Amino acid sequence: MITCDLLVIGGGPAGISAAVAAGKAGLKVLLLEERERLGGQLTKQTHRFFGSVAERAGTRGIAIIKDLETVVAQLENVEISLSTTALGIYEDGVSTALKSGKMIKIKPKAIVVATGAFEKFLPFENNDLPGVYGAGAVQTLMNIYGVLPARRILMIGSGNIGLIVSYQLVQAGAEVVGVIEASPKIGGYLVHASKIRRLGIPIYPSCTIKKAFGQDRVVGAELVRLDEKWKEIPGSQFTVDCDAICLAVGLNPLIDLLGQSGCQFKYIPELGGQVPIRDESMRTNVPHLYIAGDLSSIEEATAALLEGELAGLSAAKQIRPGQSLEARMEEVKTHLRALRSGPVGEKIRSGLSKLTGEALPTPSPRTNAIDELSRTGIASPANLAGVLPDEKRKKTRAYAVIECYQQIPCDPCVHNCPFGAIKPFSDINDLPIVDFDLCTGCGQCIGRCPGLAIFTVDETRDGDRAKITLPYEFLPKPVREETVDLLDRSGKCVGQGVVKSVLNTPKQDKTTIVTVEIHRNLVQDVRQIRVVQKS
Amino acid sequence: MRISEHPILSFRQNKEVHFTFDGKEVTGYEGDTIVSALHALGIWKLSESPVHRRPRGLFCAIGHCSSCLMRVNGVPNVRSCVTPIEEGMVVESQNPRGDLYDHV
Amino acid sequence: MNDDKTIVCRCEDIDIETIRKLIDQGVTSLEEIKRITRCGMGPCQGKTCGPVIAREIAMKTGQPMEEILSPRSRPPFGGVLFQEVLEGIDDEE
Ligand SMILES: Cc1cc2nc3c(=O)[nH]c(=O)nc-3n(C[C@H](O)[C@H](O)[C@H](O)COP(=O)(O)OP(=O)(O)OC[C@H]3O[C@@H](n4cnc5c(N)ncnc54)[C@H](O)[C@@H]3O)c2cc1C
Numbered sequence A: 001m002i003t004c005d006l007l008v009i010g011g012g013p014a015g016i017s018a019a020v021a022a023g024k025a026g027l028k029v030l031l032l033e034e035r036e037r038l039g040g041q042l043t044k045q046t047h048r049f050f051g052s053v054a055e056r057a058g059t060r061g062i063a064i065i066k067d068l069e070t071v072v073a074q075l076e077n078v079e080i081s082l083s084t085t086a087l088g089i090y091e092d093g094v095s096t097a098l099k100s101g102k103m104i105k106i107k108p109k110a111i112v113v114a115t116g117a118f119e120k121f122l123p124f125e126n127n128d129l130p131g132v133y134g135a136g137a138v139q140t141l142m143n144i145y146g147v148l149p150a151r152r153i154l155m156i157g158s159g160n161i162g163l164i165v166s167y168q169l170v171q172a173g174a175e176v177v178g179v180i181e182a183s184p185k186i187g188g189y190l191v192h193a194s195k196i197r198r199l200g201i202p203i204y205p206s207c208t209i210k211k212a213f214g215q216d217r218v219v220g221a222e223l224v225r226l227d228e229k230w231k232e233i234p235g236s237q238f239t240v241d242c243d244a245i246c247l248a249v250g251l252n253p254l255i256d257l258l259g260q261s262g263c264q265f266k267y268i269p270e271l272g273g274q275v276p277i278r279d280e281s282m283r284t285n286v287p288h289l290y291i292a293g294d295l296s297s298i299e300e301a302t303a304a305l306l307e308g309e310l311a312g313l314s315a316a317k318q319i320r321p322g323q324s325l326e327a328r329m330e331e332v333k334t335h336l337r338a339l340r341s342g343p344v345g346e347k348i349r350s351g352l353s354k355l356t357g358e359a360l361p362t363p364s365p366r367t368n369a370i371d372e373l374s375r376t377g378i379a380s381p382a383n384l385a386g387v388l389p390d391e392k393r394k395k396t397r398a399y400a401v402i403e404c405y406q407q408i409p410c411d412p413c414v415h416n417c418p419f420g421a422i423k424p425f426s427d428i429n430d431l432p433i434v435d436f437d438l439c440t441g442c443g444q445c446i447g448r449c450p451g452l453a454i455f456t457v458d459e460t461r462d463g464d465r466a467k468i469t470l471p472y473e474f475l476p477k478p479v480r481e482e483t484v485d486l487l488d489r490s491g492k493c494v495g496q497g498v499v500k501s502v503l504n505t506p507k508q509d510k511t512t513i514v515t516v517e518i519h520r521n522l523v524q525d526v527r528q529i530r531v532v533q534k535s
Numbered sequence B: 001m002r003i004s005e006h007p008i009l010s011f012r013q014n015k016e017v018h019f020t021f022d023g024k025e026v027t028g029y030e031g032d033t034i035v036s037a038l039h040a041l042g043i044w045k046l047s048e049s050p051v052h053r054r055p056r057g058l059f060c061a062i063g064h065c066s067s068c069l070m071r072v073n074g075v076p077n078v079r080s081c082v083t084p085i086e087e088g089m090v091v092e093s094q095n096p097r098g099d100l101y102d103h104v
Numbered sequence C: 001m002n003d004d005k006t007i008v009c010r011c012e013d014i015d016i017e018t019i020r021k022l023i024d025q026g027v028t029s030l031e032e033i034k035r036i037t038r039c040g041m042g043p044c045q046g047k048t049c050g051p052v053i054a055r056e057i058a059m060k061t062g063q064p065m066e067e068i069l070s071p072r073s074r075p076p077f078g079g080v081l082f083q084e085v086l087e088g089i090d091d092e093e
């Protein structure tokens, strides 16, 4: 029997954060991770994370996990056991785990469970054909093993996962034939939707899959339109050719392990389904049993890190009373509340109030009309007009156009302007507002925006030439003086331009910053470039 | 198909590992699981389903769903998506389901 | 593939028609459906099929999801070989 103060199950962001918090408070911690590496979902995330800079947003998931690994490795009282699957937590507090073909027993003083989530499945005809994959599987194949999942992929679900995995598929060299969404609106953050729209990927709202075609593997799919009551519209079926169907229809908390522990659950769809009951300090109804991360509610990495810290601190407080941990615990709680206070946090807020009765502040009213945008992923002229400087200012200096129209909890841009030209946020859900008196159009912010939603425009010169600077994360990279295709917000080619500069130093961390000379009439249309493939 | 170049990630070409799939010699690379190696070769159908004998491929790729069960070195019901390939490994489709007695 | 089927449980190869027929016959709890069909008793332990079947029951009977879903999982989580259990026994004095 192995003994320790705290057993942490799951080595994703939530589990690592719990282990670090408890380790720093002096607890002897054992961290179990089923896979051969730490990181959970983060190991597959090649994109820059949205969220709070304090929790490393603006950095790629794969880099965040490297940082976390370093921090946890420095703590001598935290032991990490990889390739170890926890098998059960029993009512007497003993846990069993499987490590290198051997069953081990652990008797800790407290347990934090942070096992994350499991992908939902969707019933449709032939949904078991090879080529029908979960989004996580697609990411595992391409981002961990370097294997292209398929050539032409249909994405089911327009939540953040569906949108982000679509983008990653294009980066890996695949084609995404479309993203379908049963709801009339795009589910994920609109910056992520805009990112794939300008690559030419269509998004079909009010649409679902009826059937996959194929004998031994997927060769196509039949889709159908839905009315406002989510009922199929007769005769609206259409088919697409594709060789894989990727399901990104949501996650369920992975609660299996808690089944025998005595932990109570509640069905709260807003939080992802059946979730463990817990209080604001992440304590379940079972003494000494804590939870954190996607297991407690399907959210994001920032929330997972904060919840993990809270769970680790709560456990430390219980096992070693007398330490002054309350102040930090309150700080973390405040931070979590702020994170969830915006319009996109509404679902989580209502879910949490069902769970704990936590009262959360009411959101600040929306400052921009985004209805059209949330159906299409394409900003309207009215959206754009709200973020541009006046005509006089346009002529005097280059300027930044921040196409971030939806309040989401994300703040890297504010922290990355060397001139303080993006107004400080009072709330992490604020929209960025550029002070054009301070903005020089330097473009430092471009590569740091997780939504890749910042562009700079220089229309100070006389004549019909102007310049646009934009982020670019594909291969091949453009070179100076090369002529490239110019794409608008829907991915349509609207002309050609000449590349004037390509910034690709380690500081850009693979988000190449490209400046293109284009016709001045196009400066507010062009949002993506395409390198013309030489045959 | 393997991803040869990627704008964000770099994949090291590791040592070749040889194994057999349903009697055929196939090659993967160190670090591959059975599923990633087979998938890279265009082999998507791993086994047939236990009752209706429908073709089955991977679904979750993290060992949670059981869609990828195969017979490995004679042992049935191995989750091929989380099992690393080894030199000389014998991988077979499992049709329809592992028998209790062949391994005893 | 022989015919078009909507599979709810990959482990035990159960299609949605089988489940719907049972619900129509009055078998409206996850536990009963599991005992009749083996749904949820396969290697993944109902992770994929559980929520799908619960939704079918909810749609047909109007029962709230809350009442249909009950955490029935027992350790071990995931498959374990008897050999692995035996290996562990050596540790006990
Ligand atoms: C495509 C995609 C894009 C995302 N983008 C963002 C983003 O931009 N910004 C953001 O903030 N968030 C993002 N997220 C969400 C974020 O990744 C998750 O919310 C976060 O990883 C949850 O952390 P976790 O620690 O709770 O769970 P996980 O990261 O899932 O980690 C759980 C860990 O527990 C392990 N485990 C499970 N069961 C056992 C067991 N029995 N024994 C031992 N170990 C076990 C698993 O192997 C895993 O490593 C994204 C998610 C996806 C899928």
Ligand code: FES
Residues within 6 Å of the ligand: B057, B058, B059, B060, B061, B062, B063, B064, B065, B066, B067, B068, B069, B079, B080, B081, B082
């Ligand atoms: S594909 Fe799900 S267990 Fe292997």
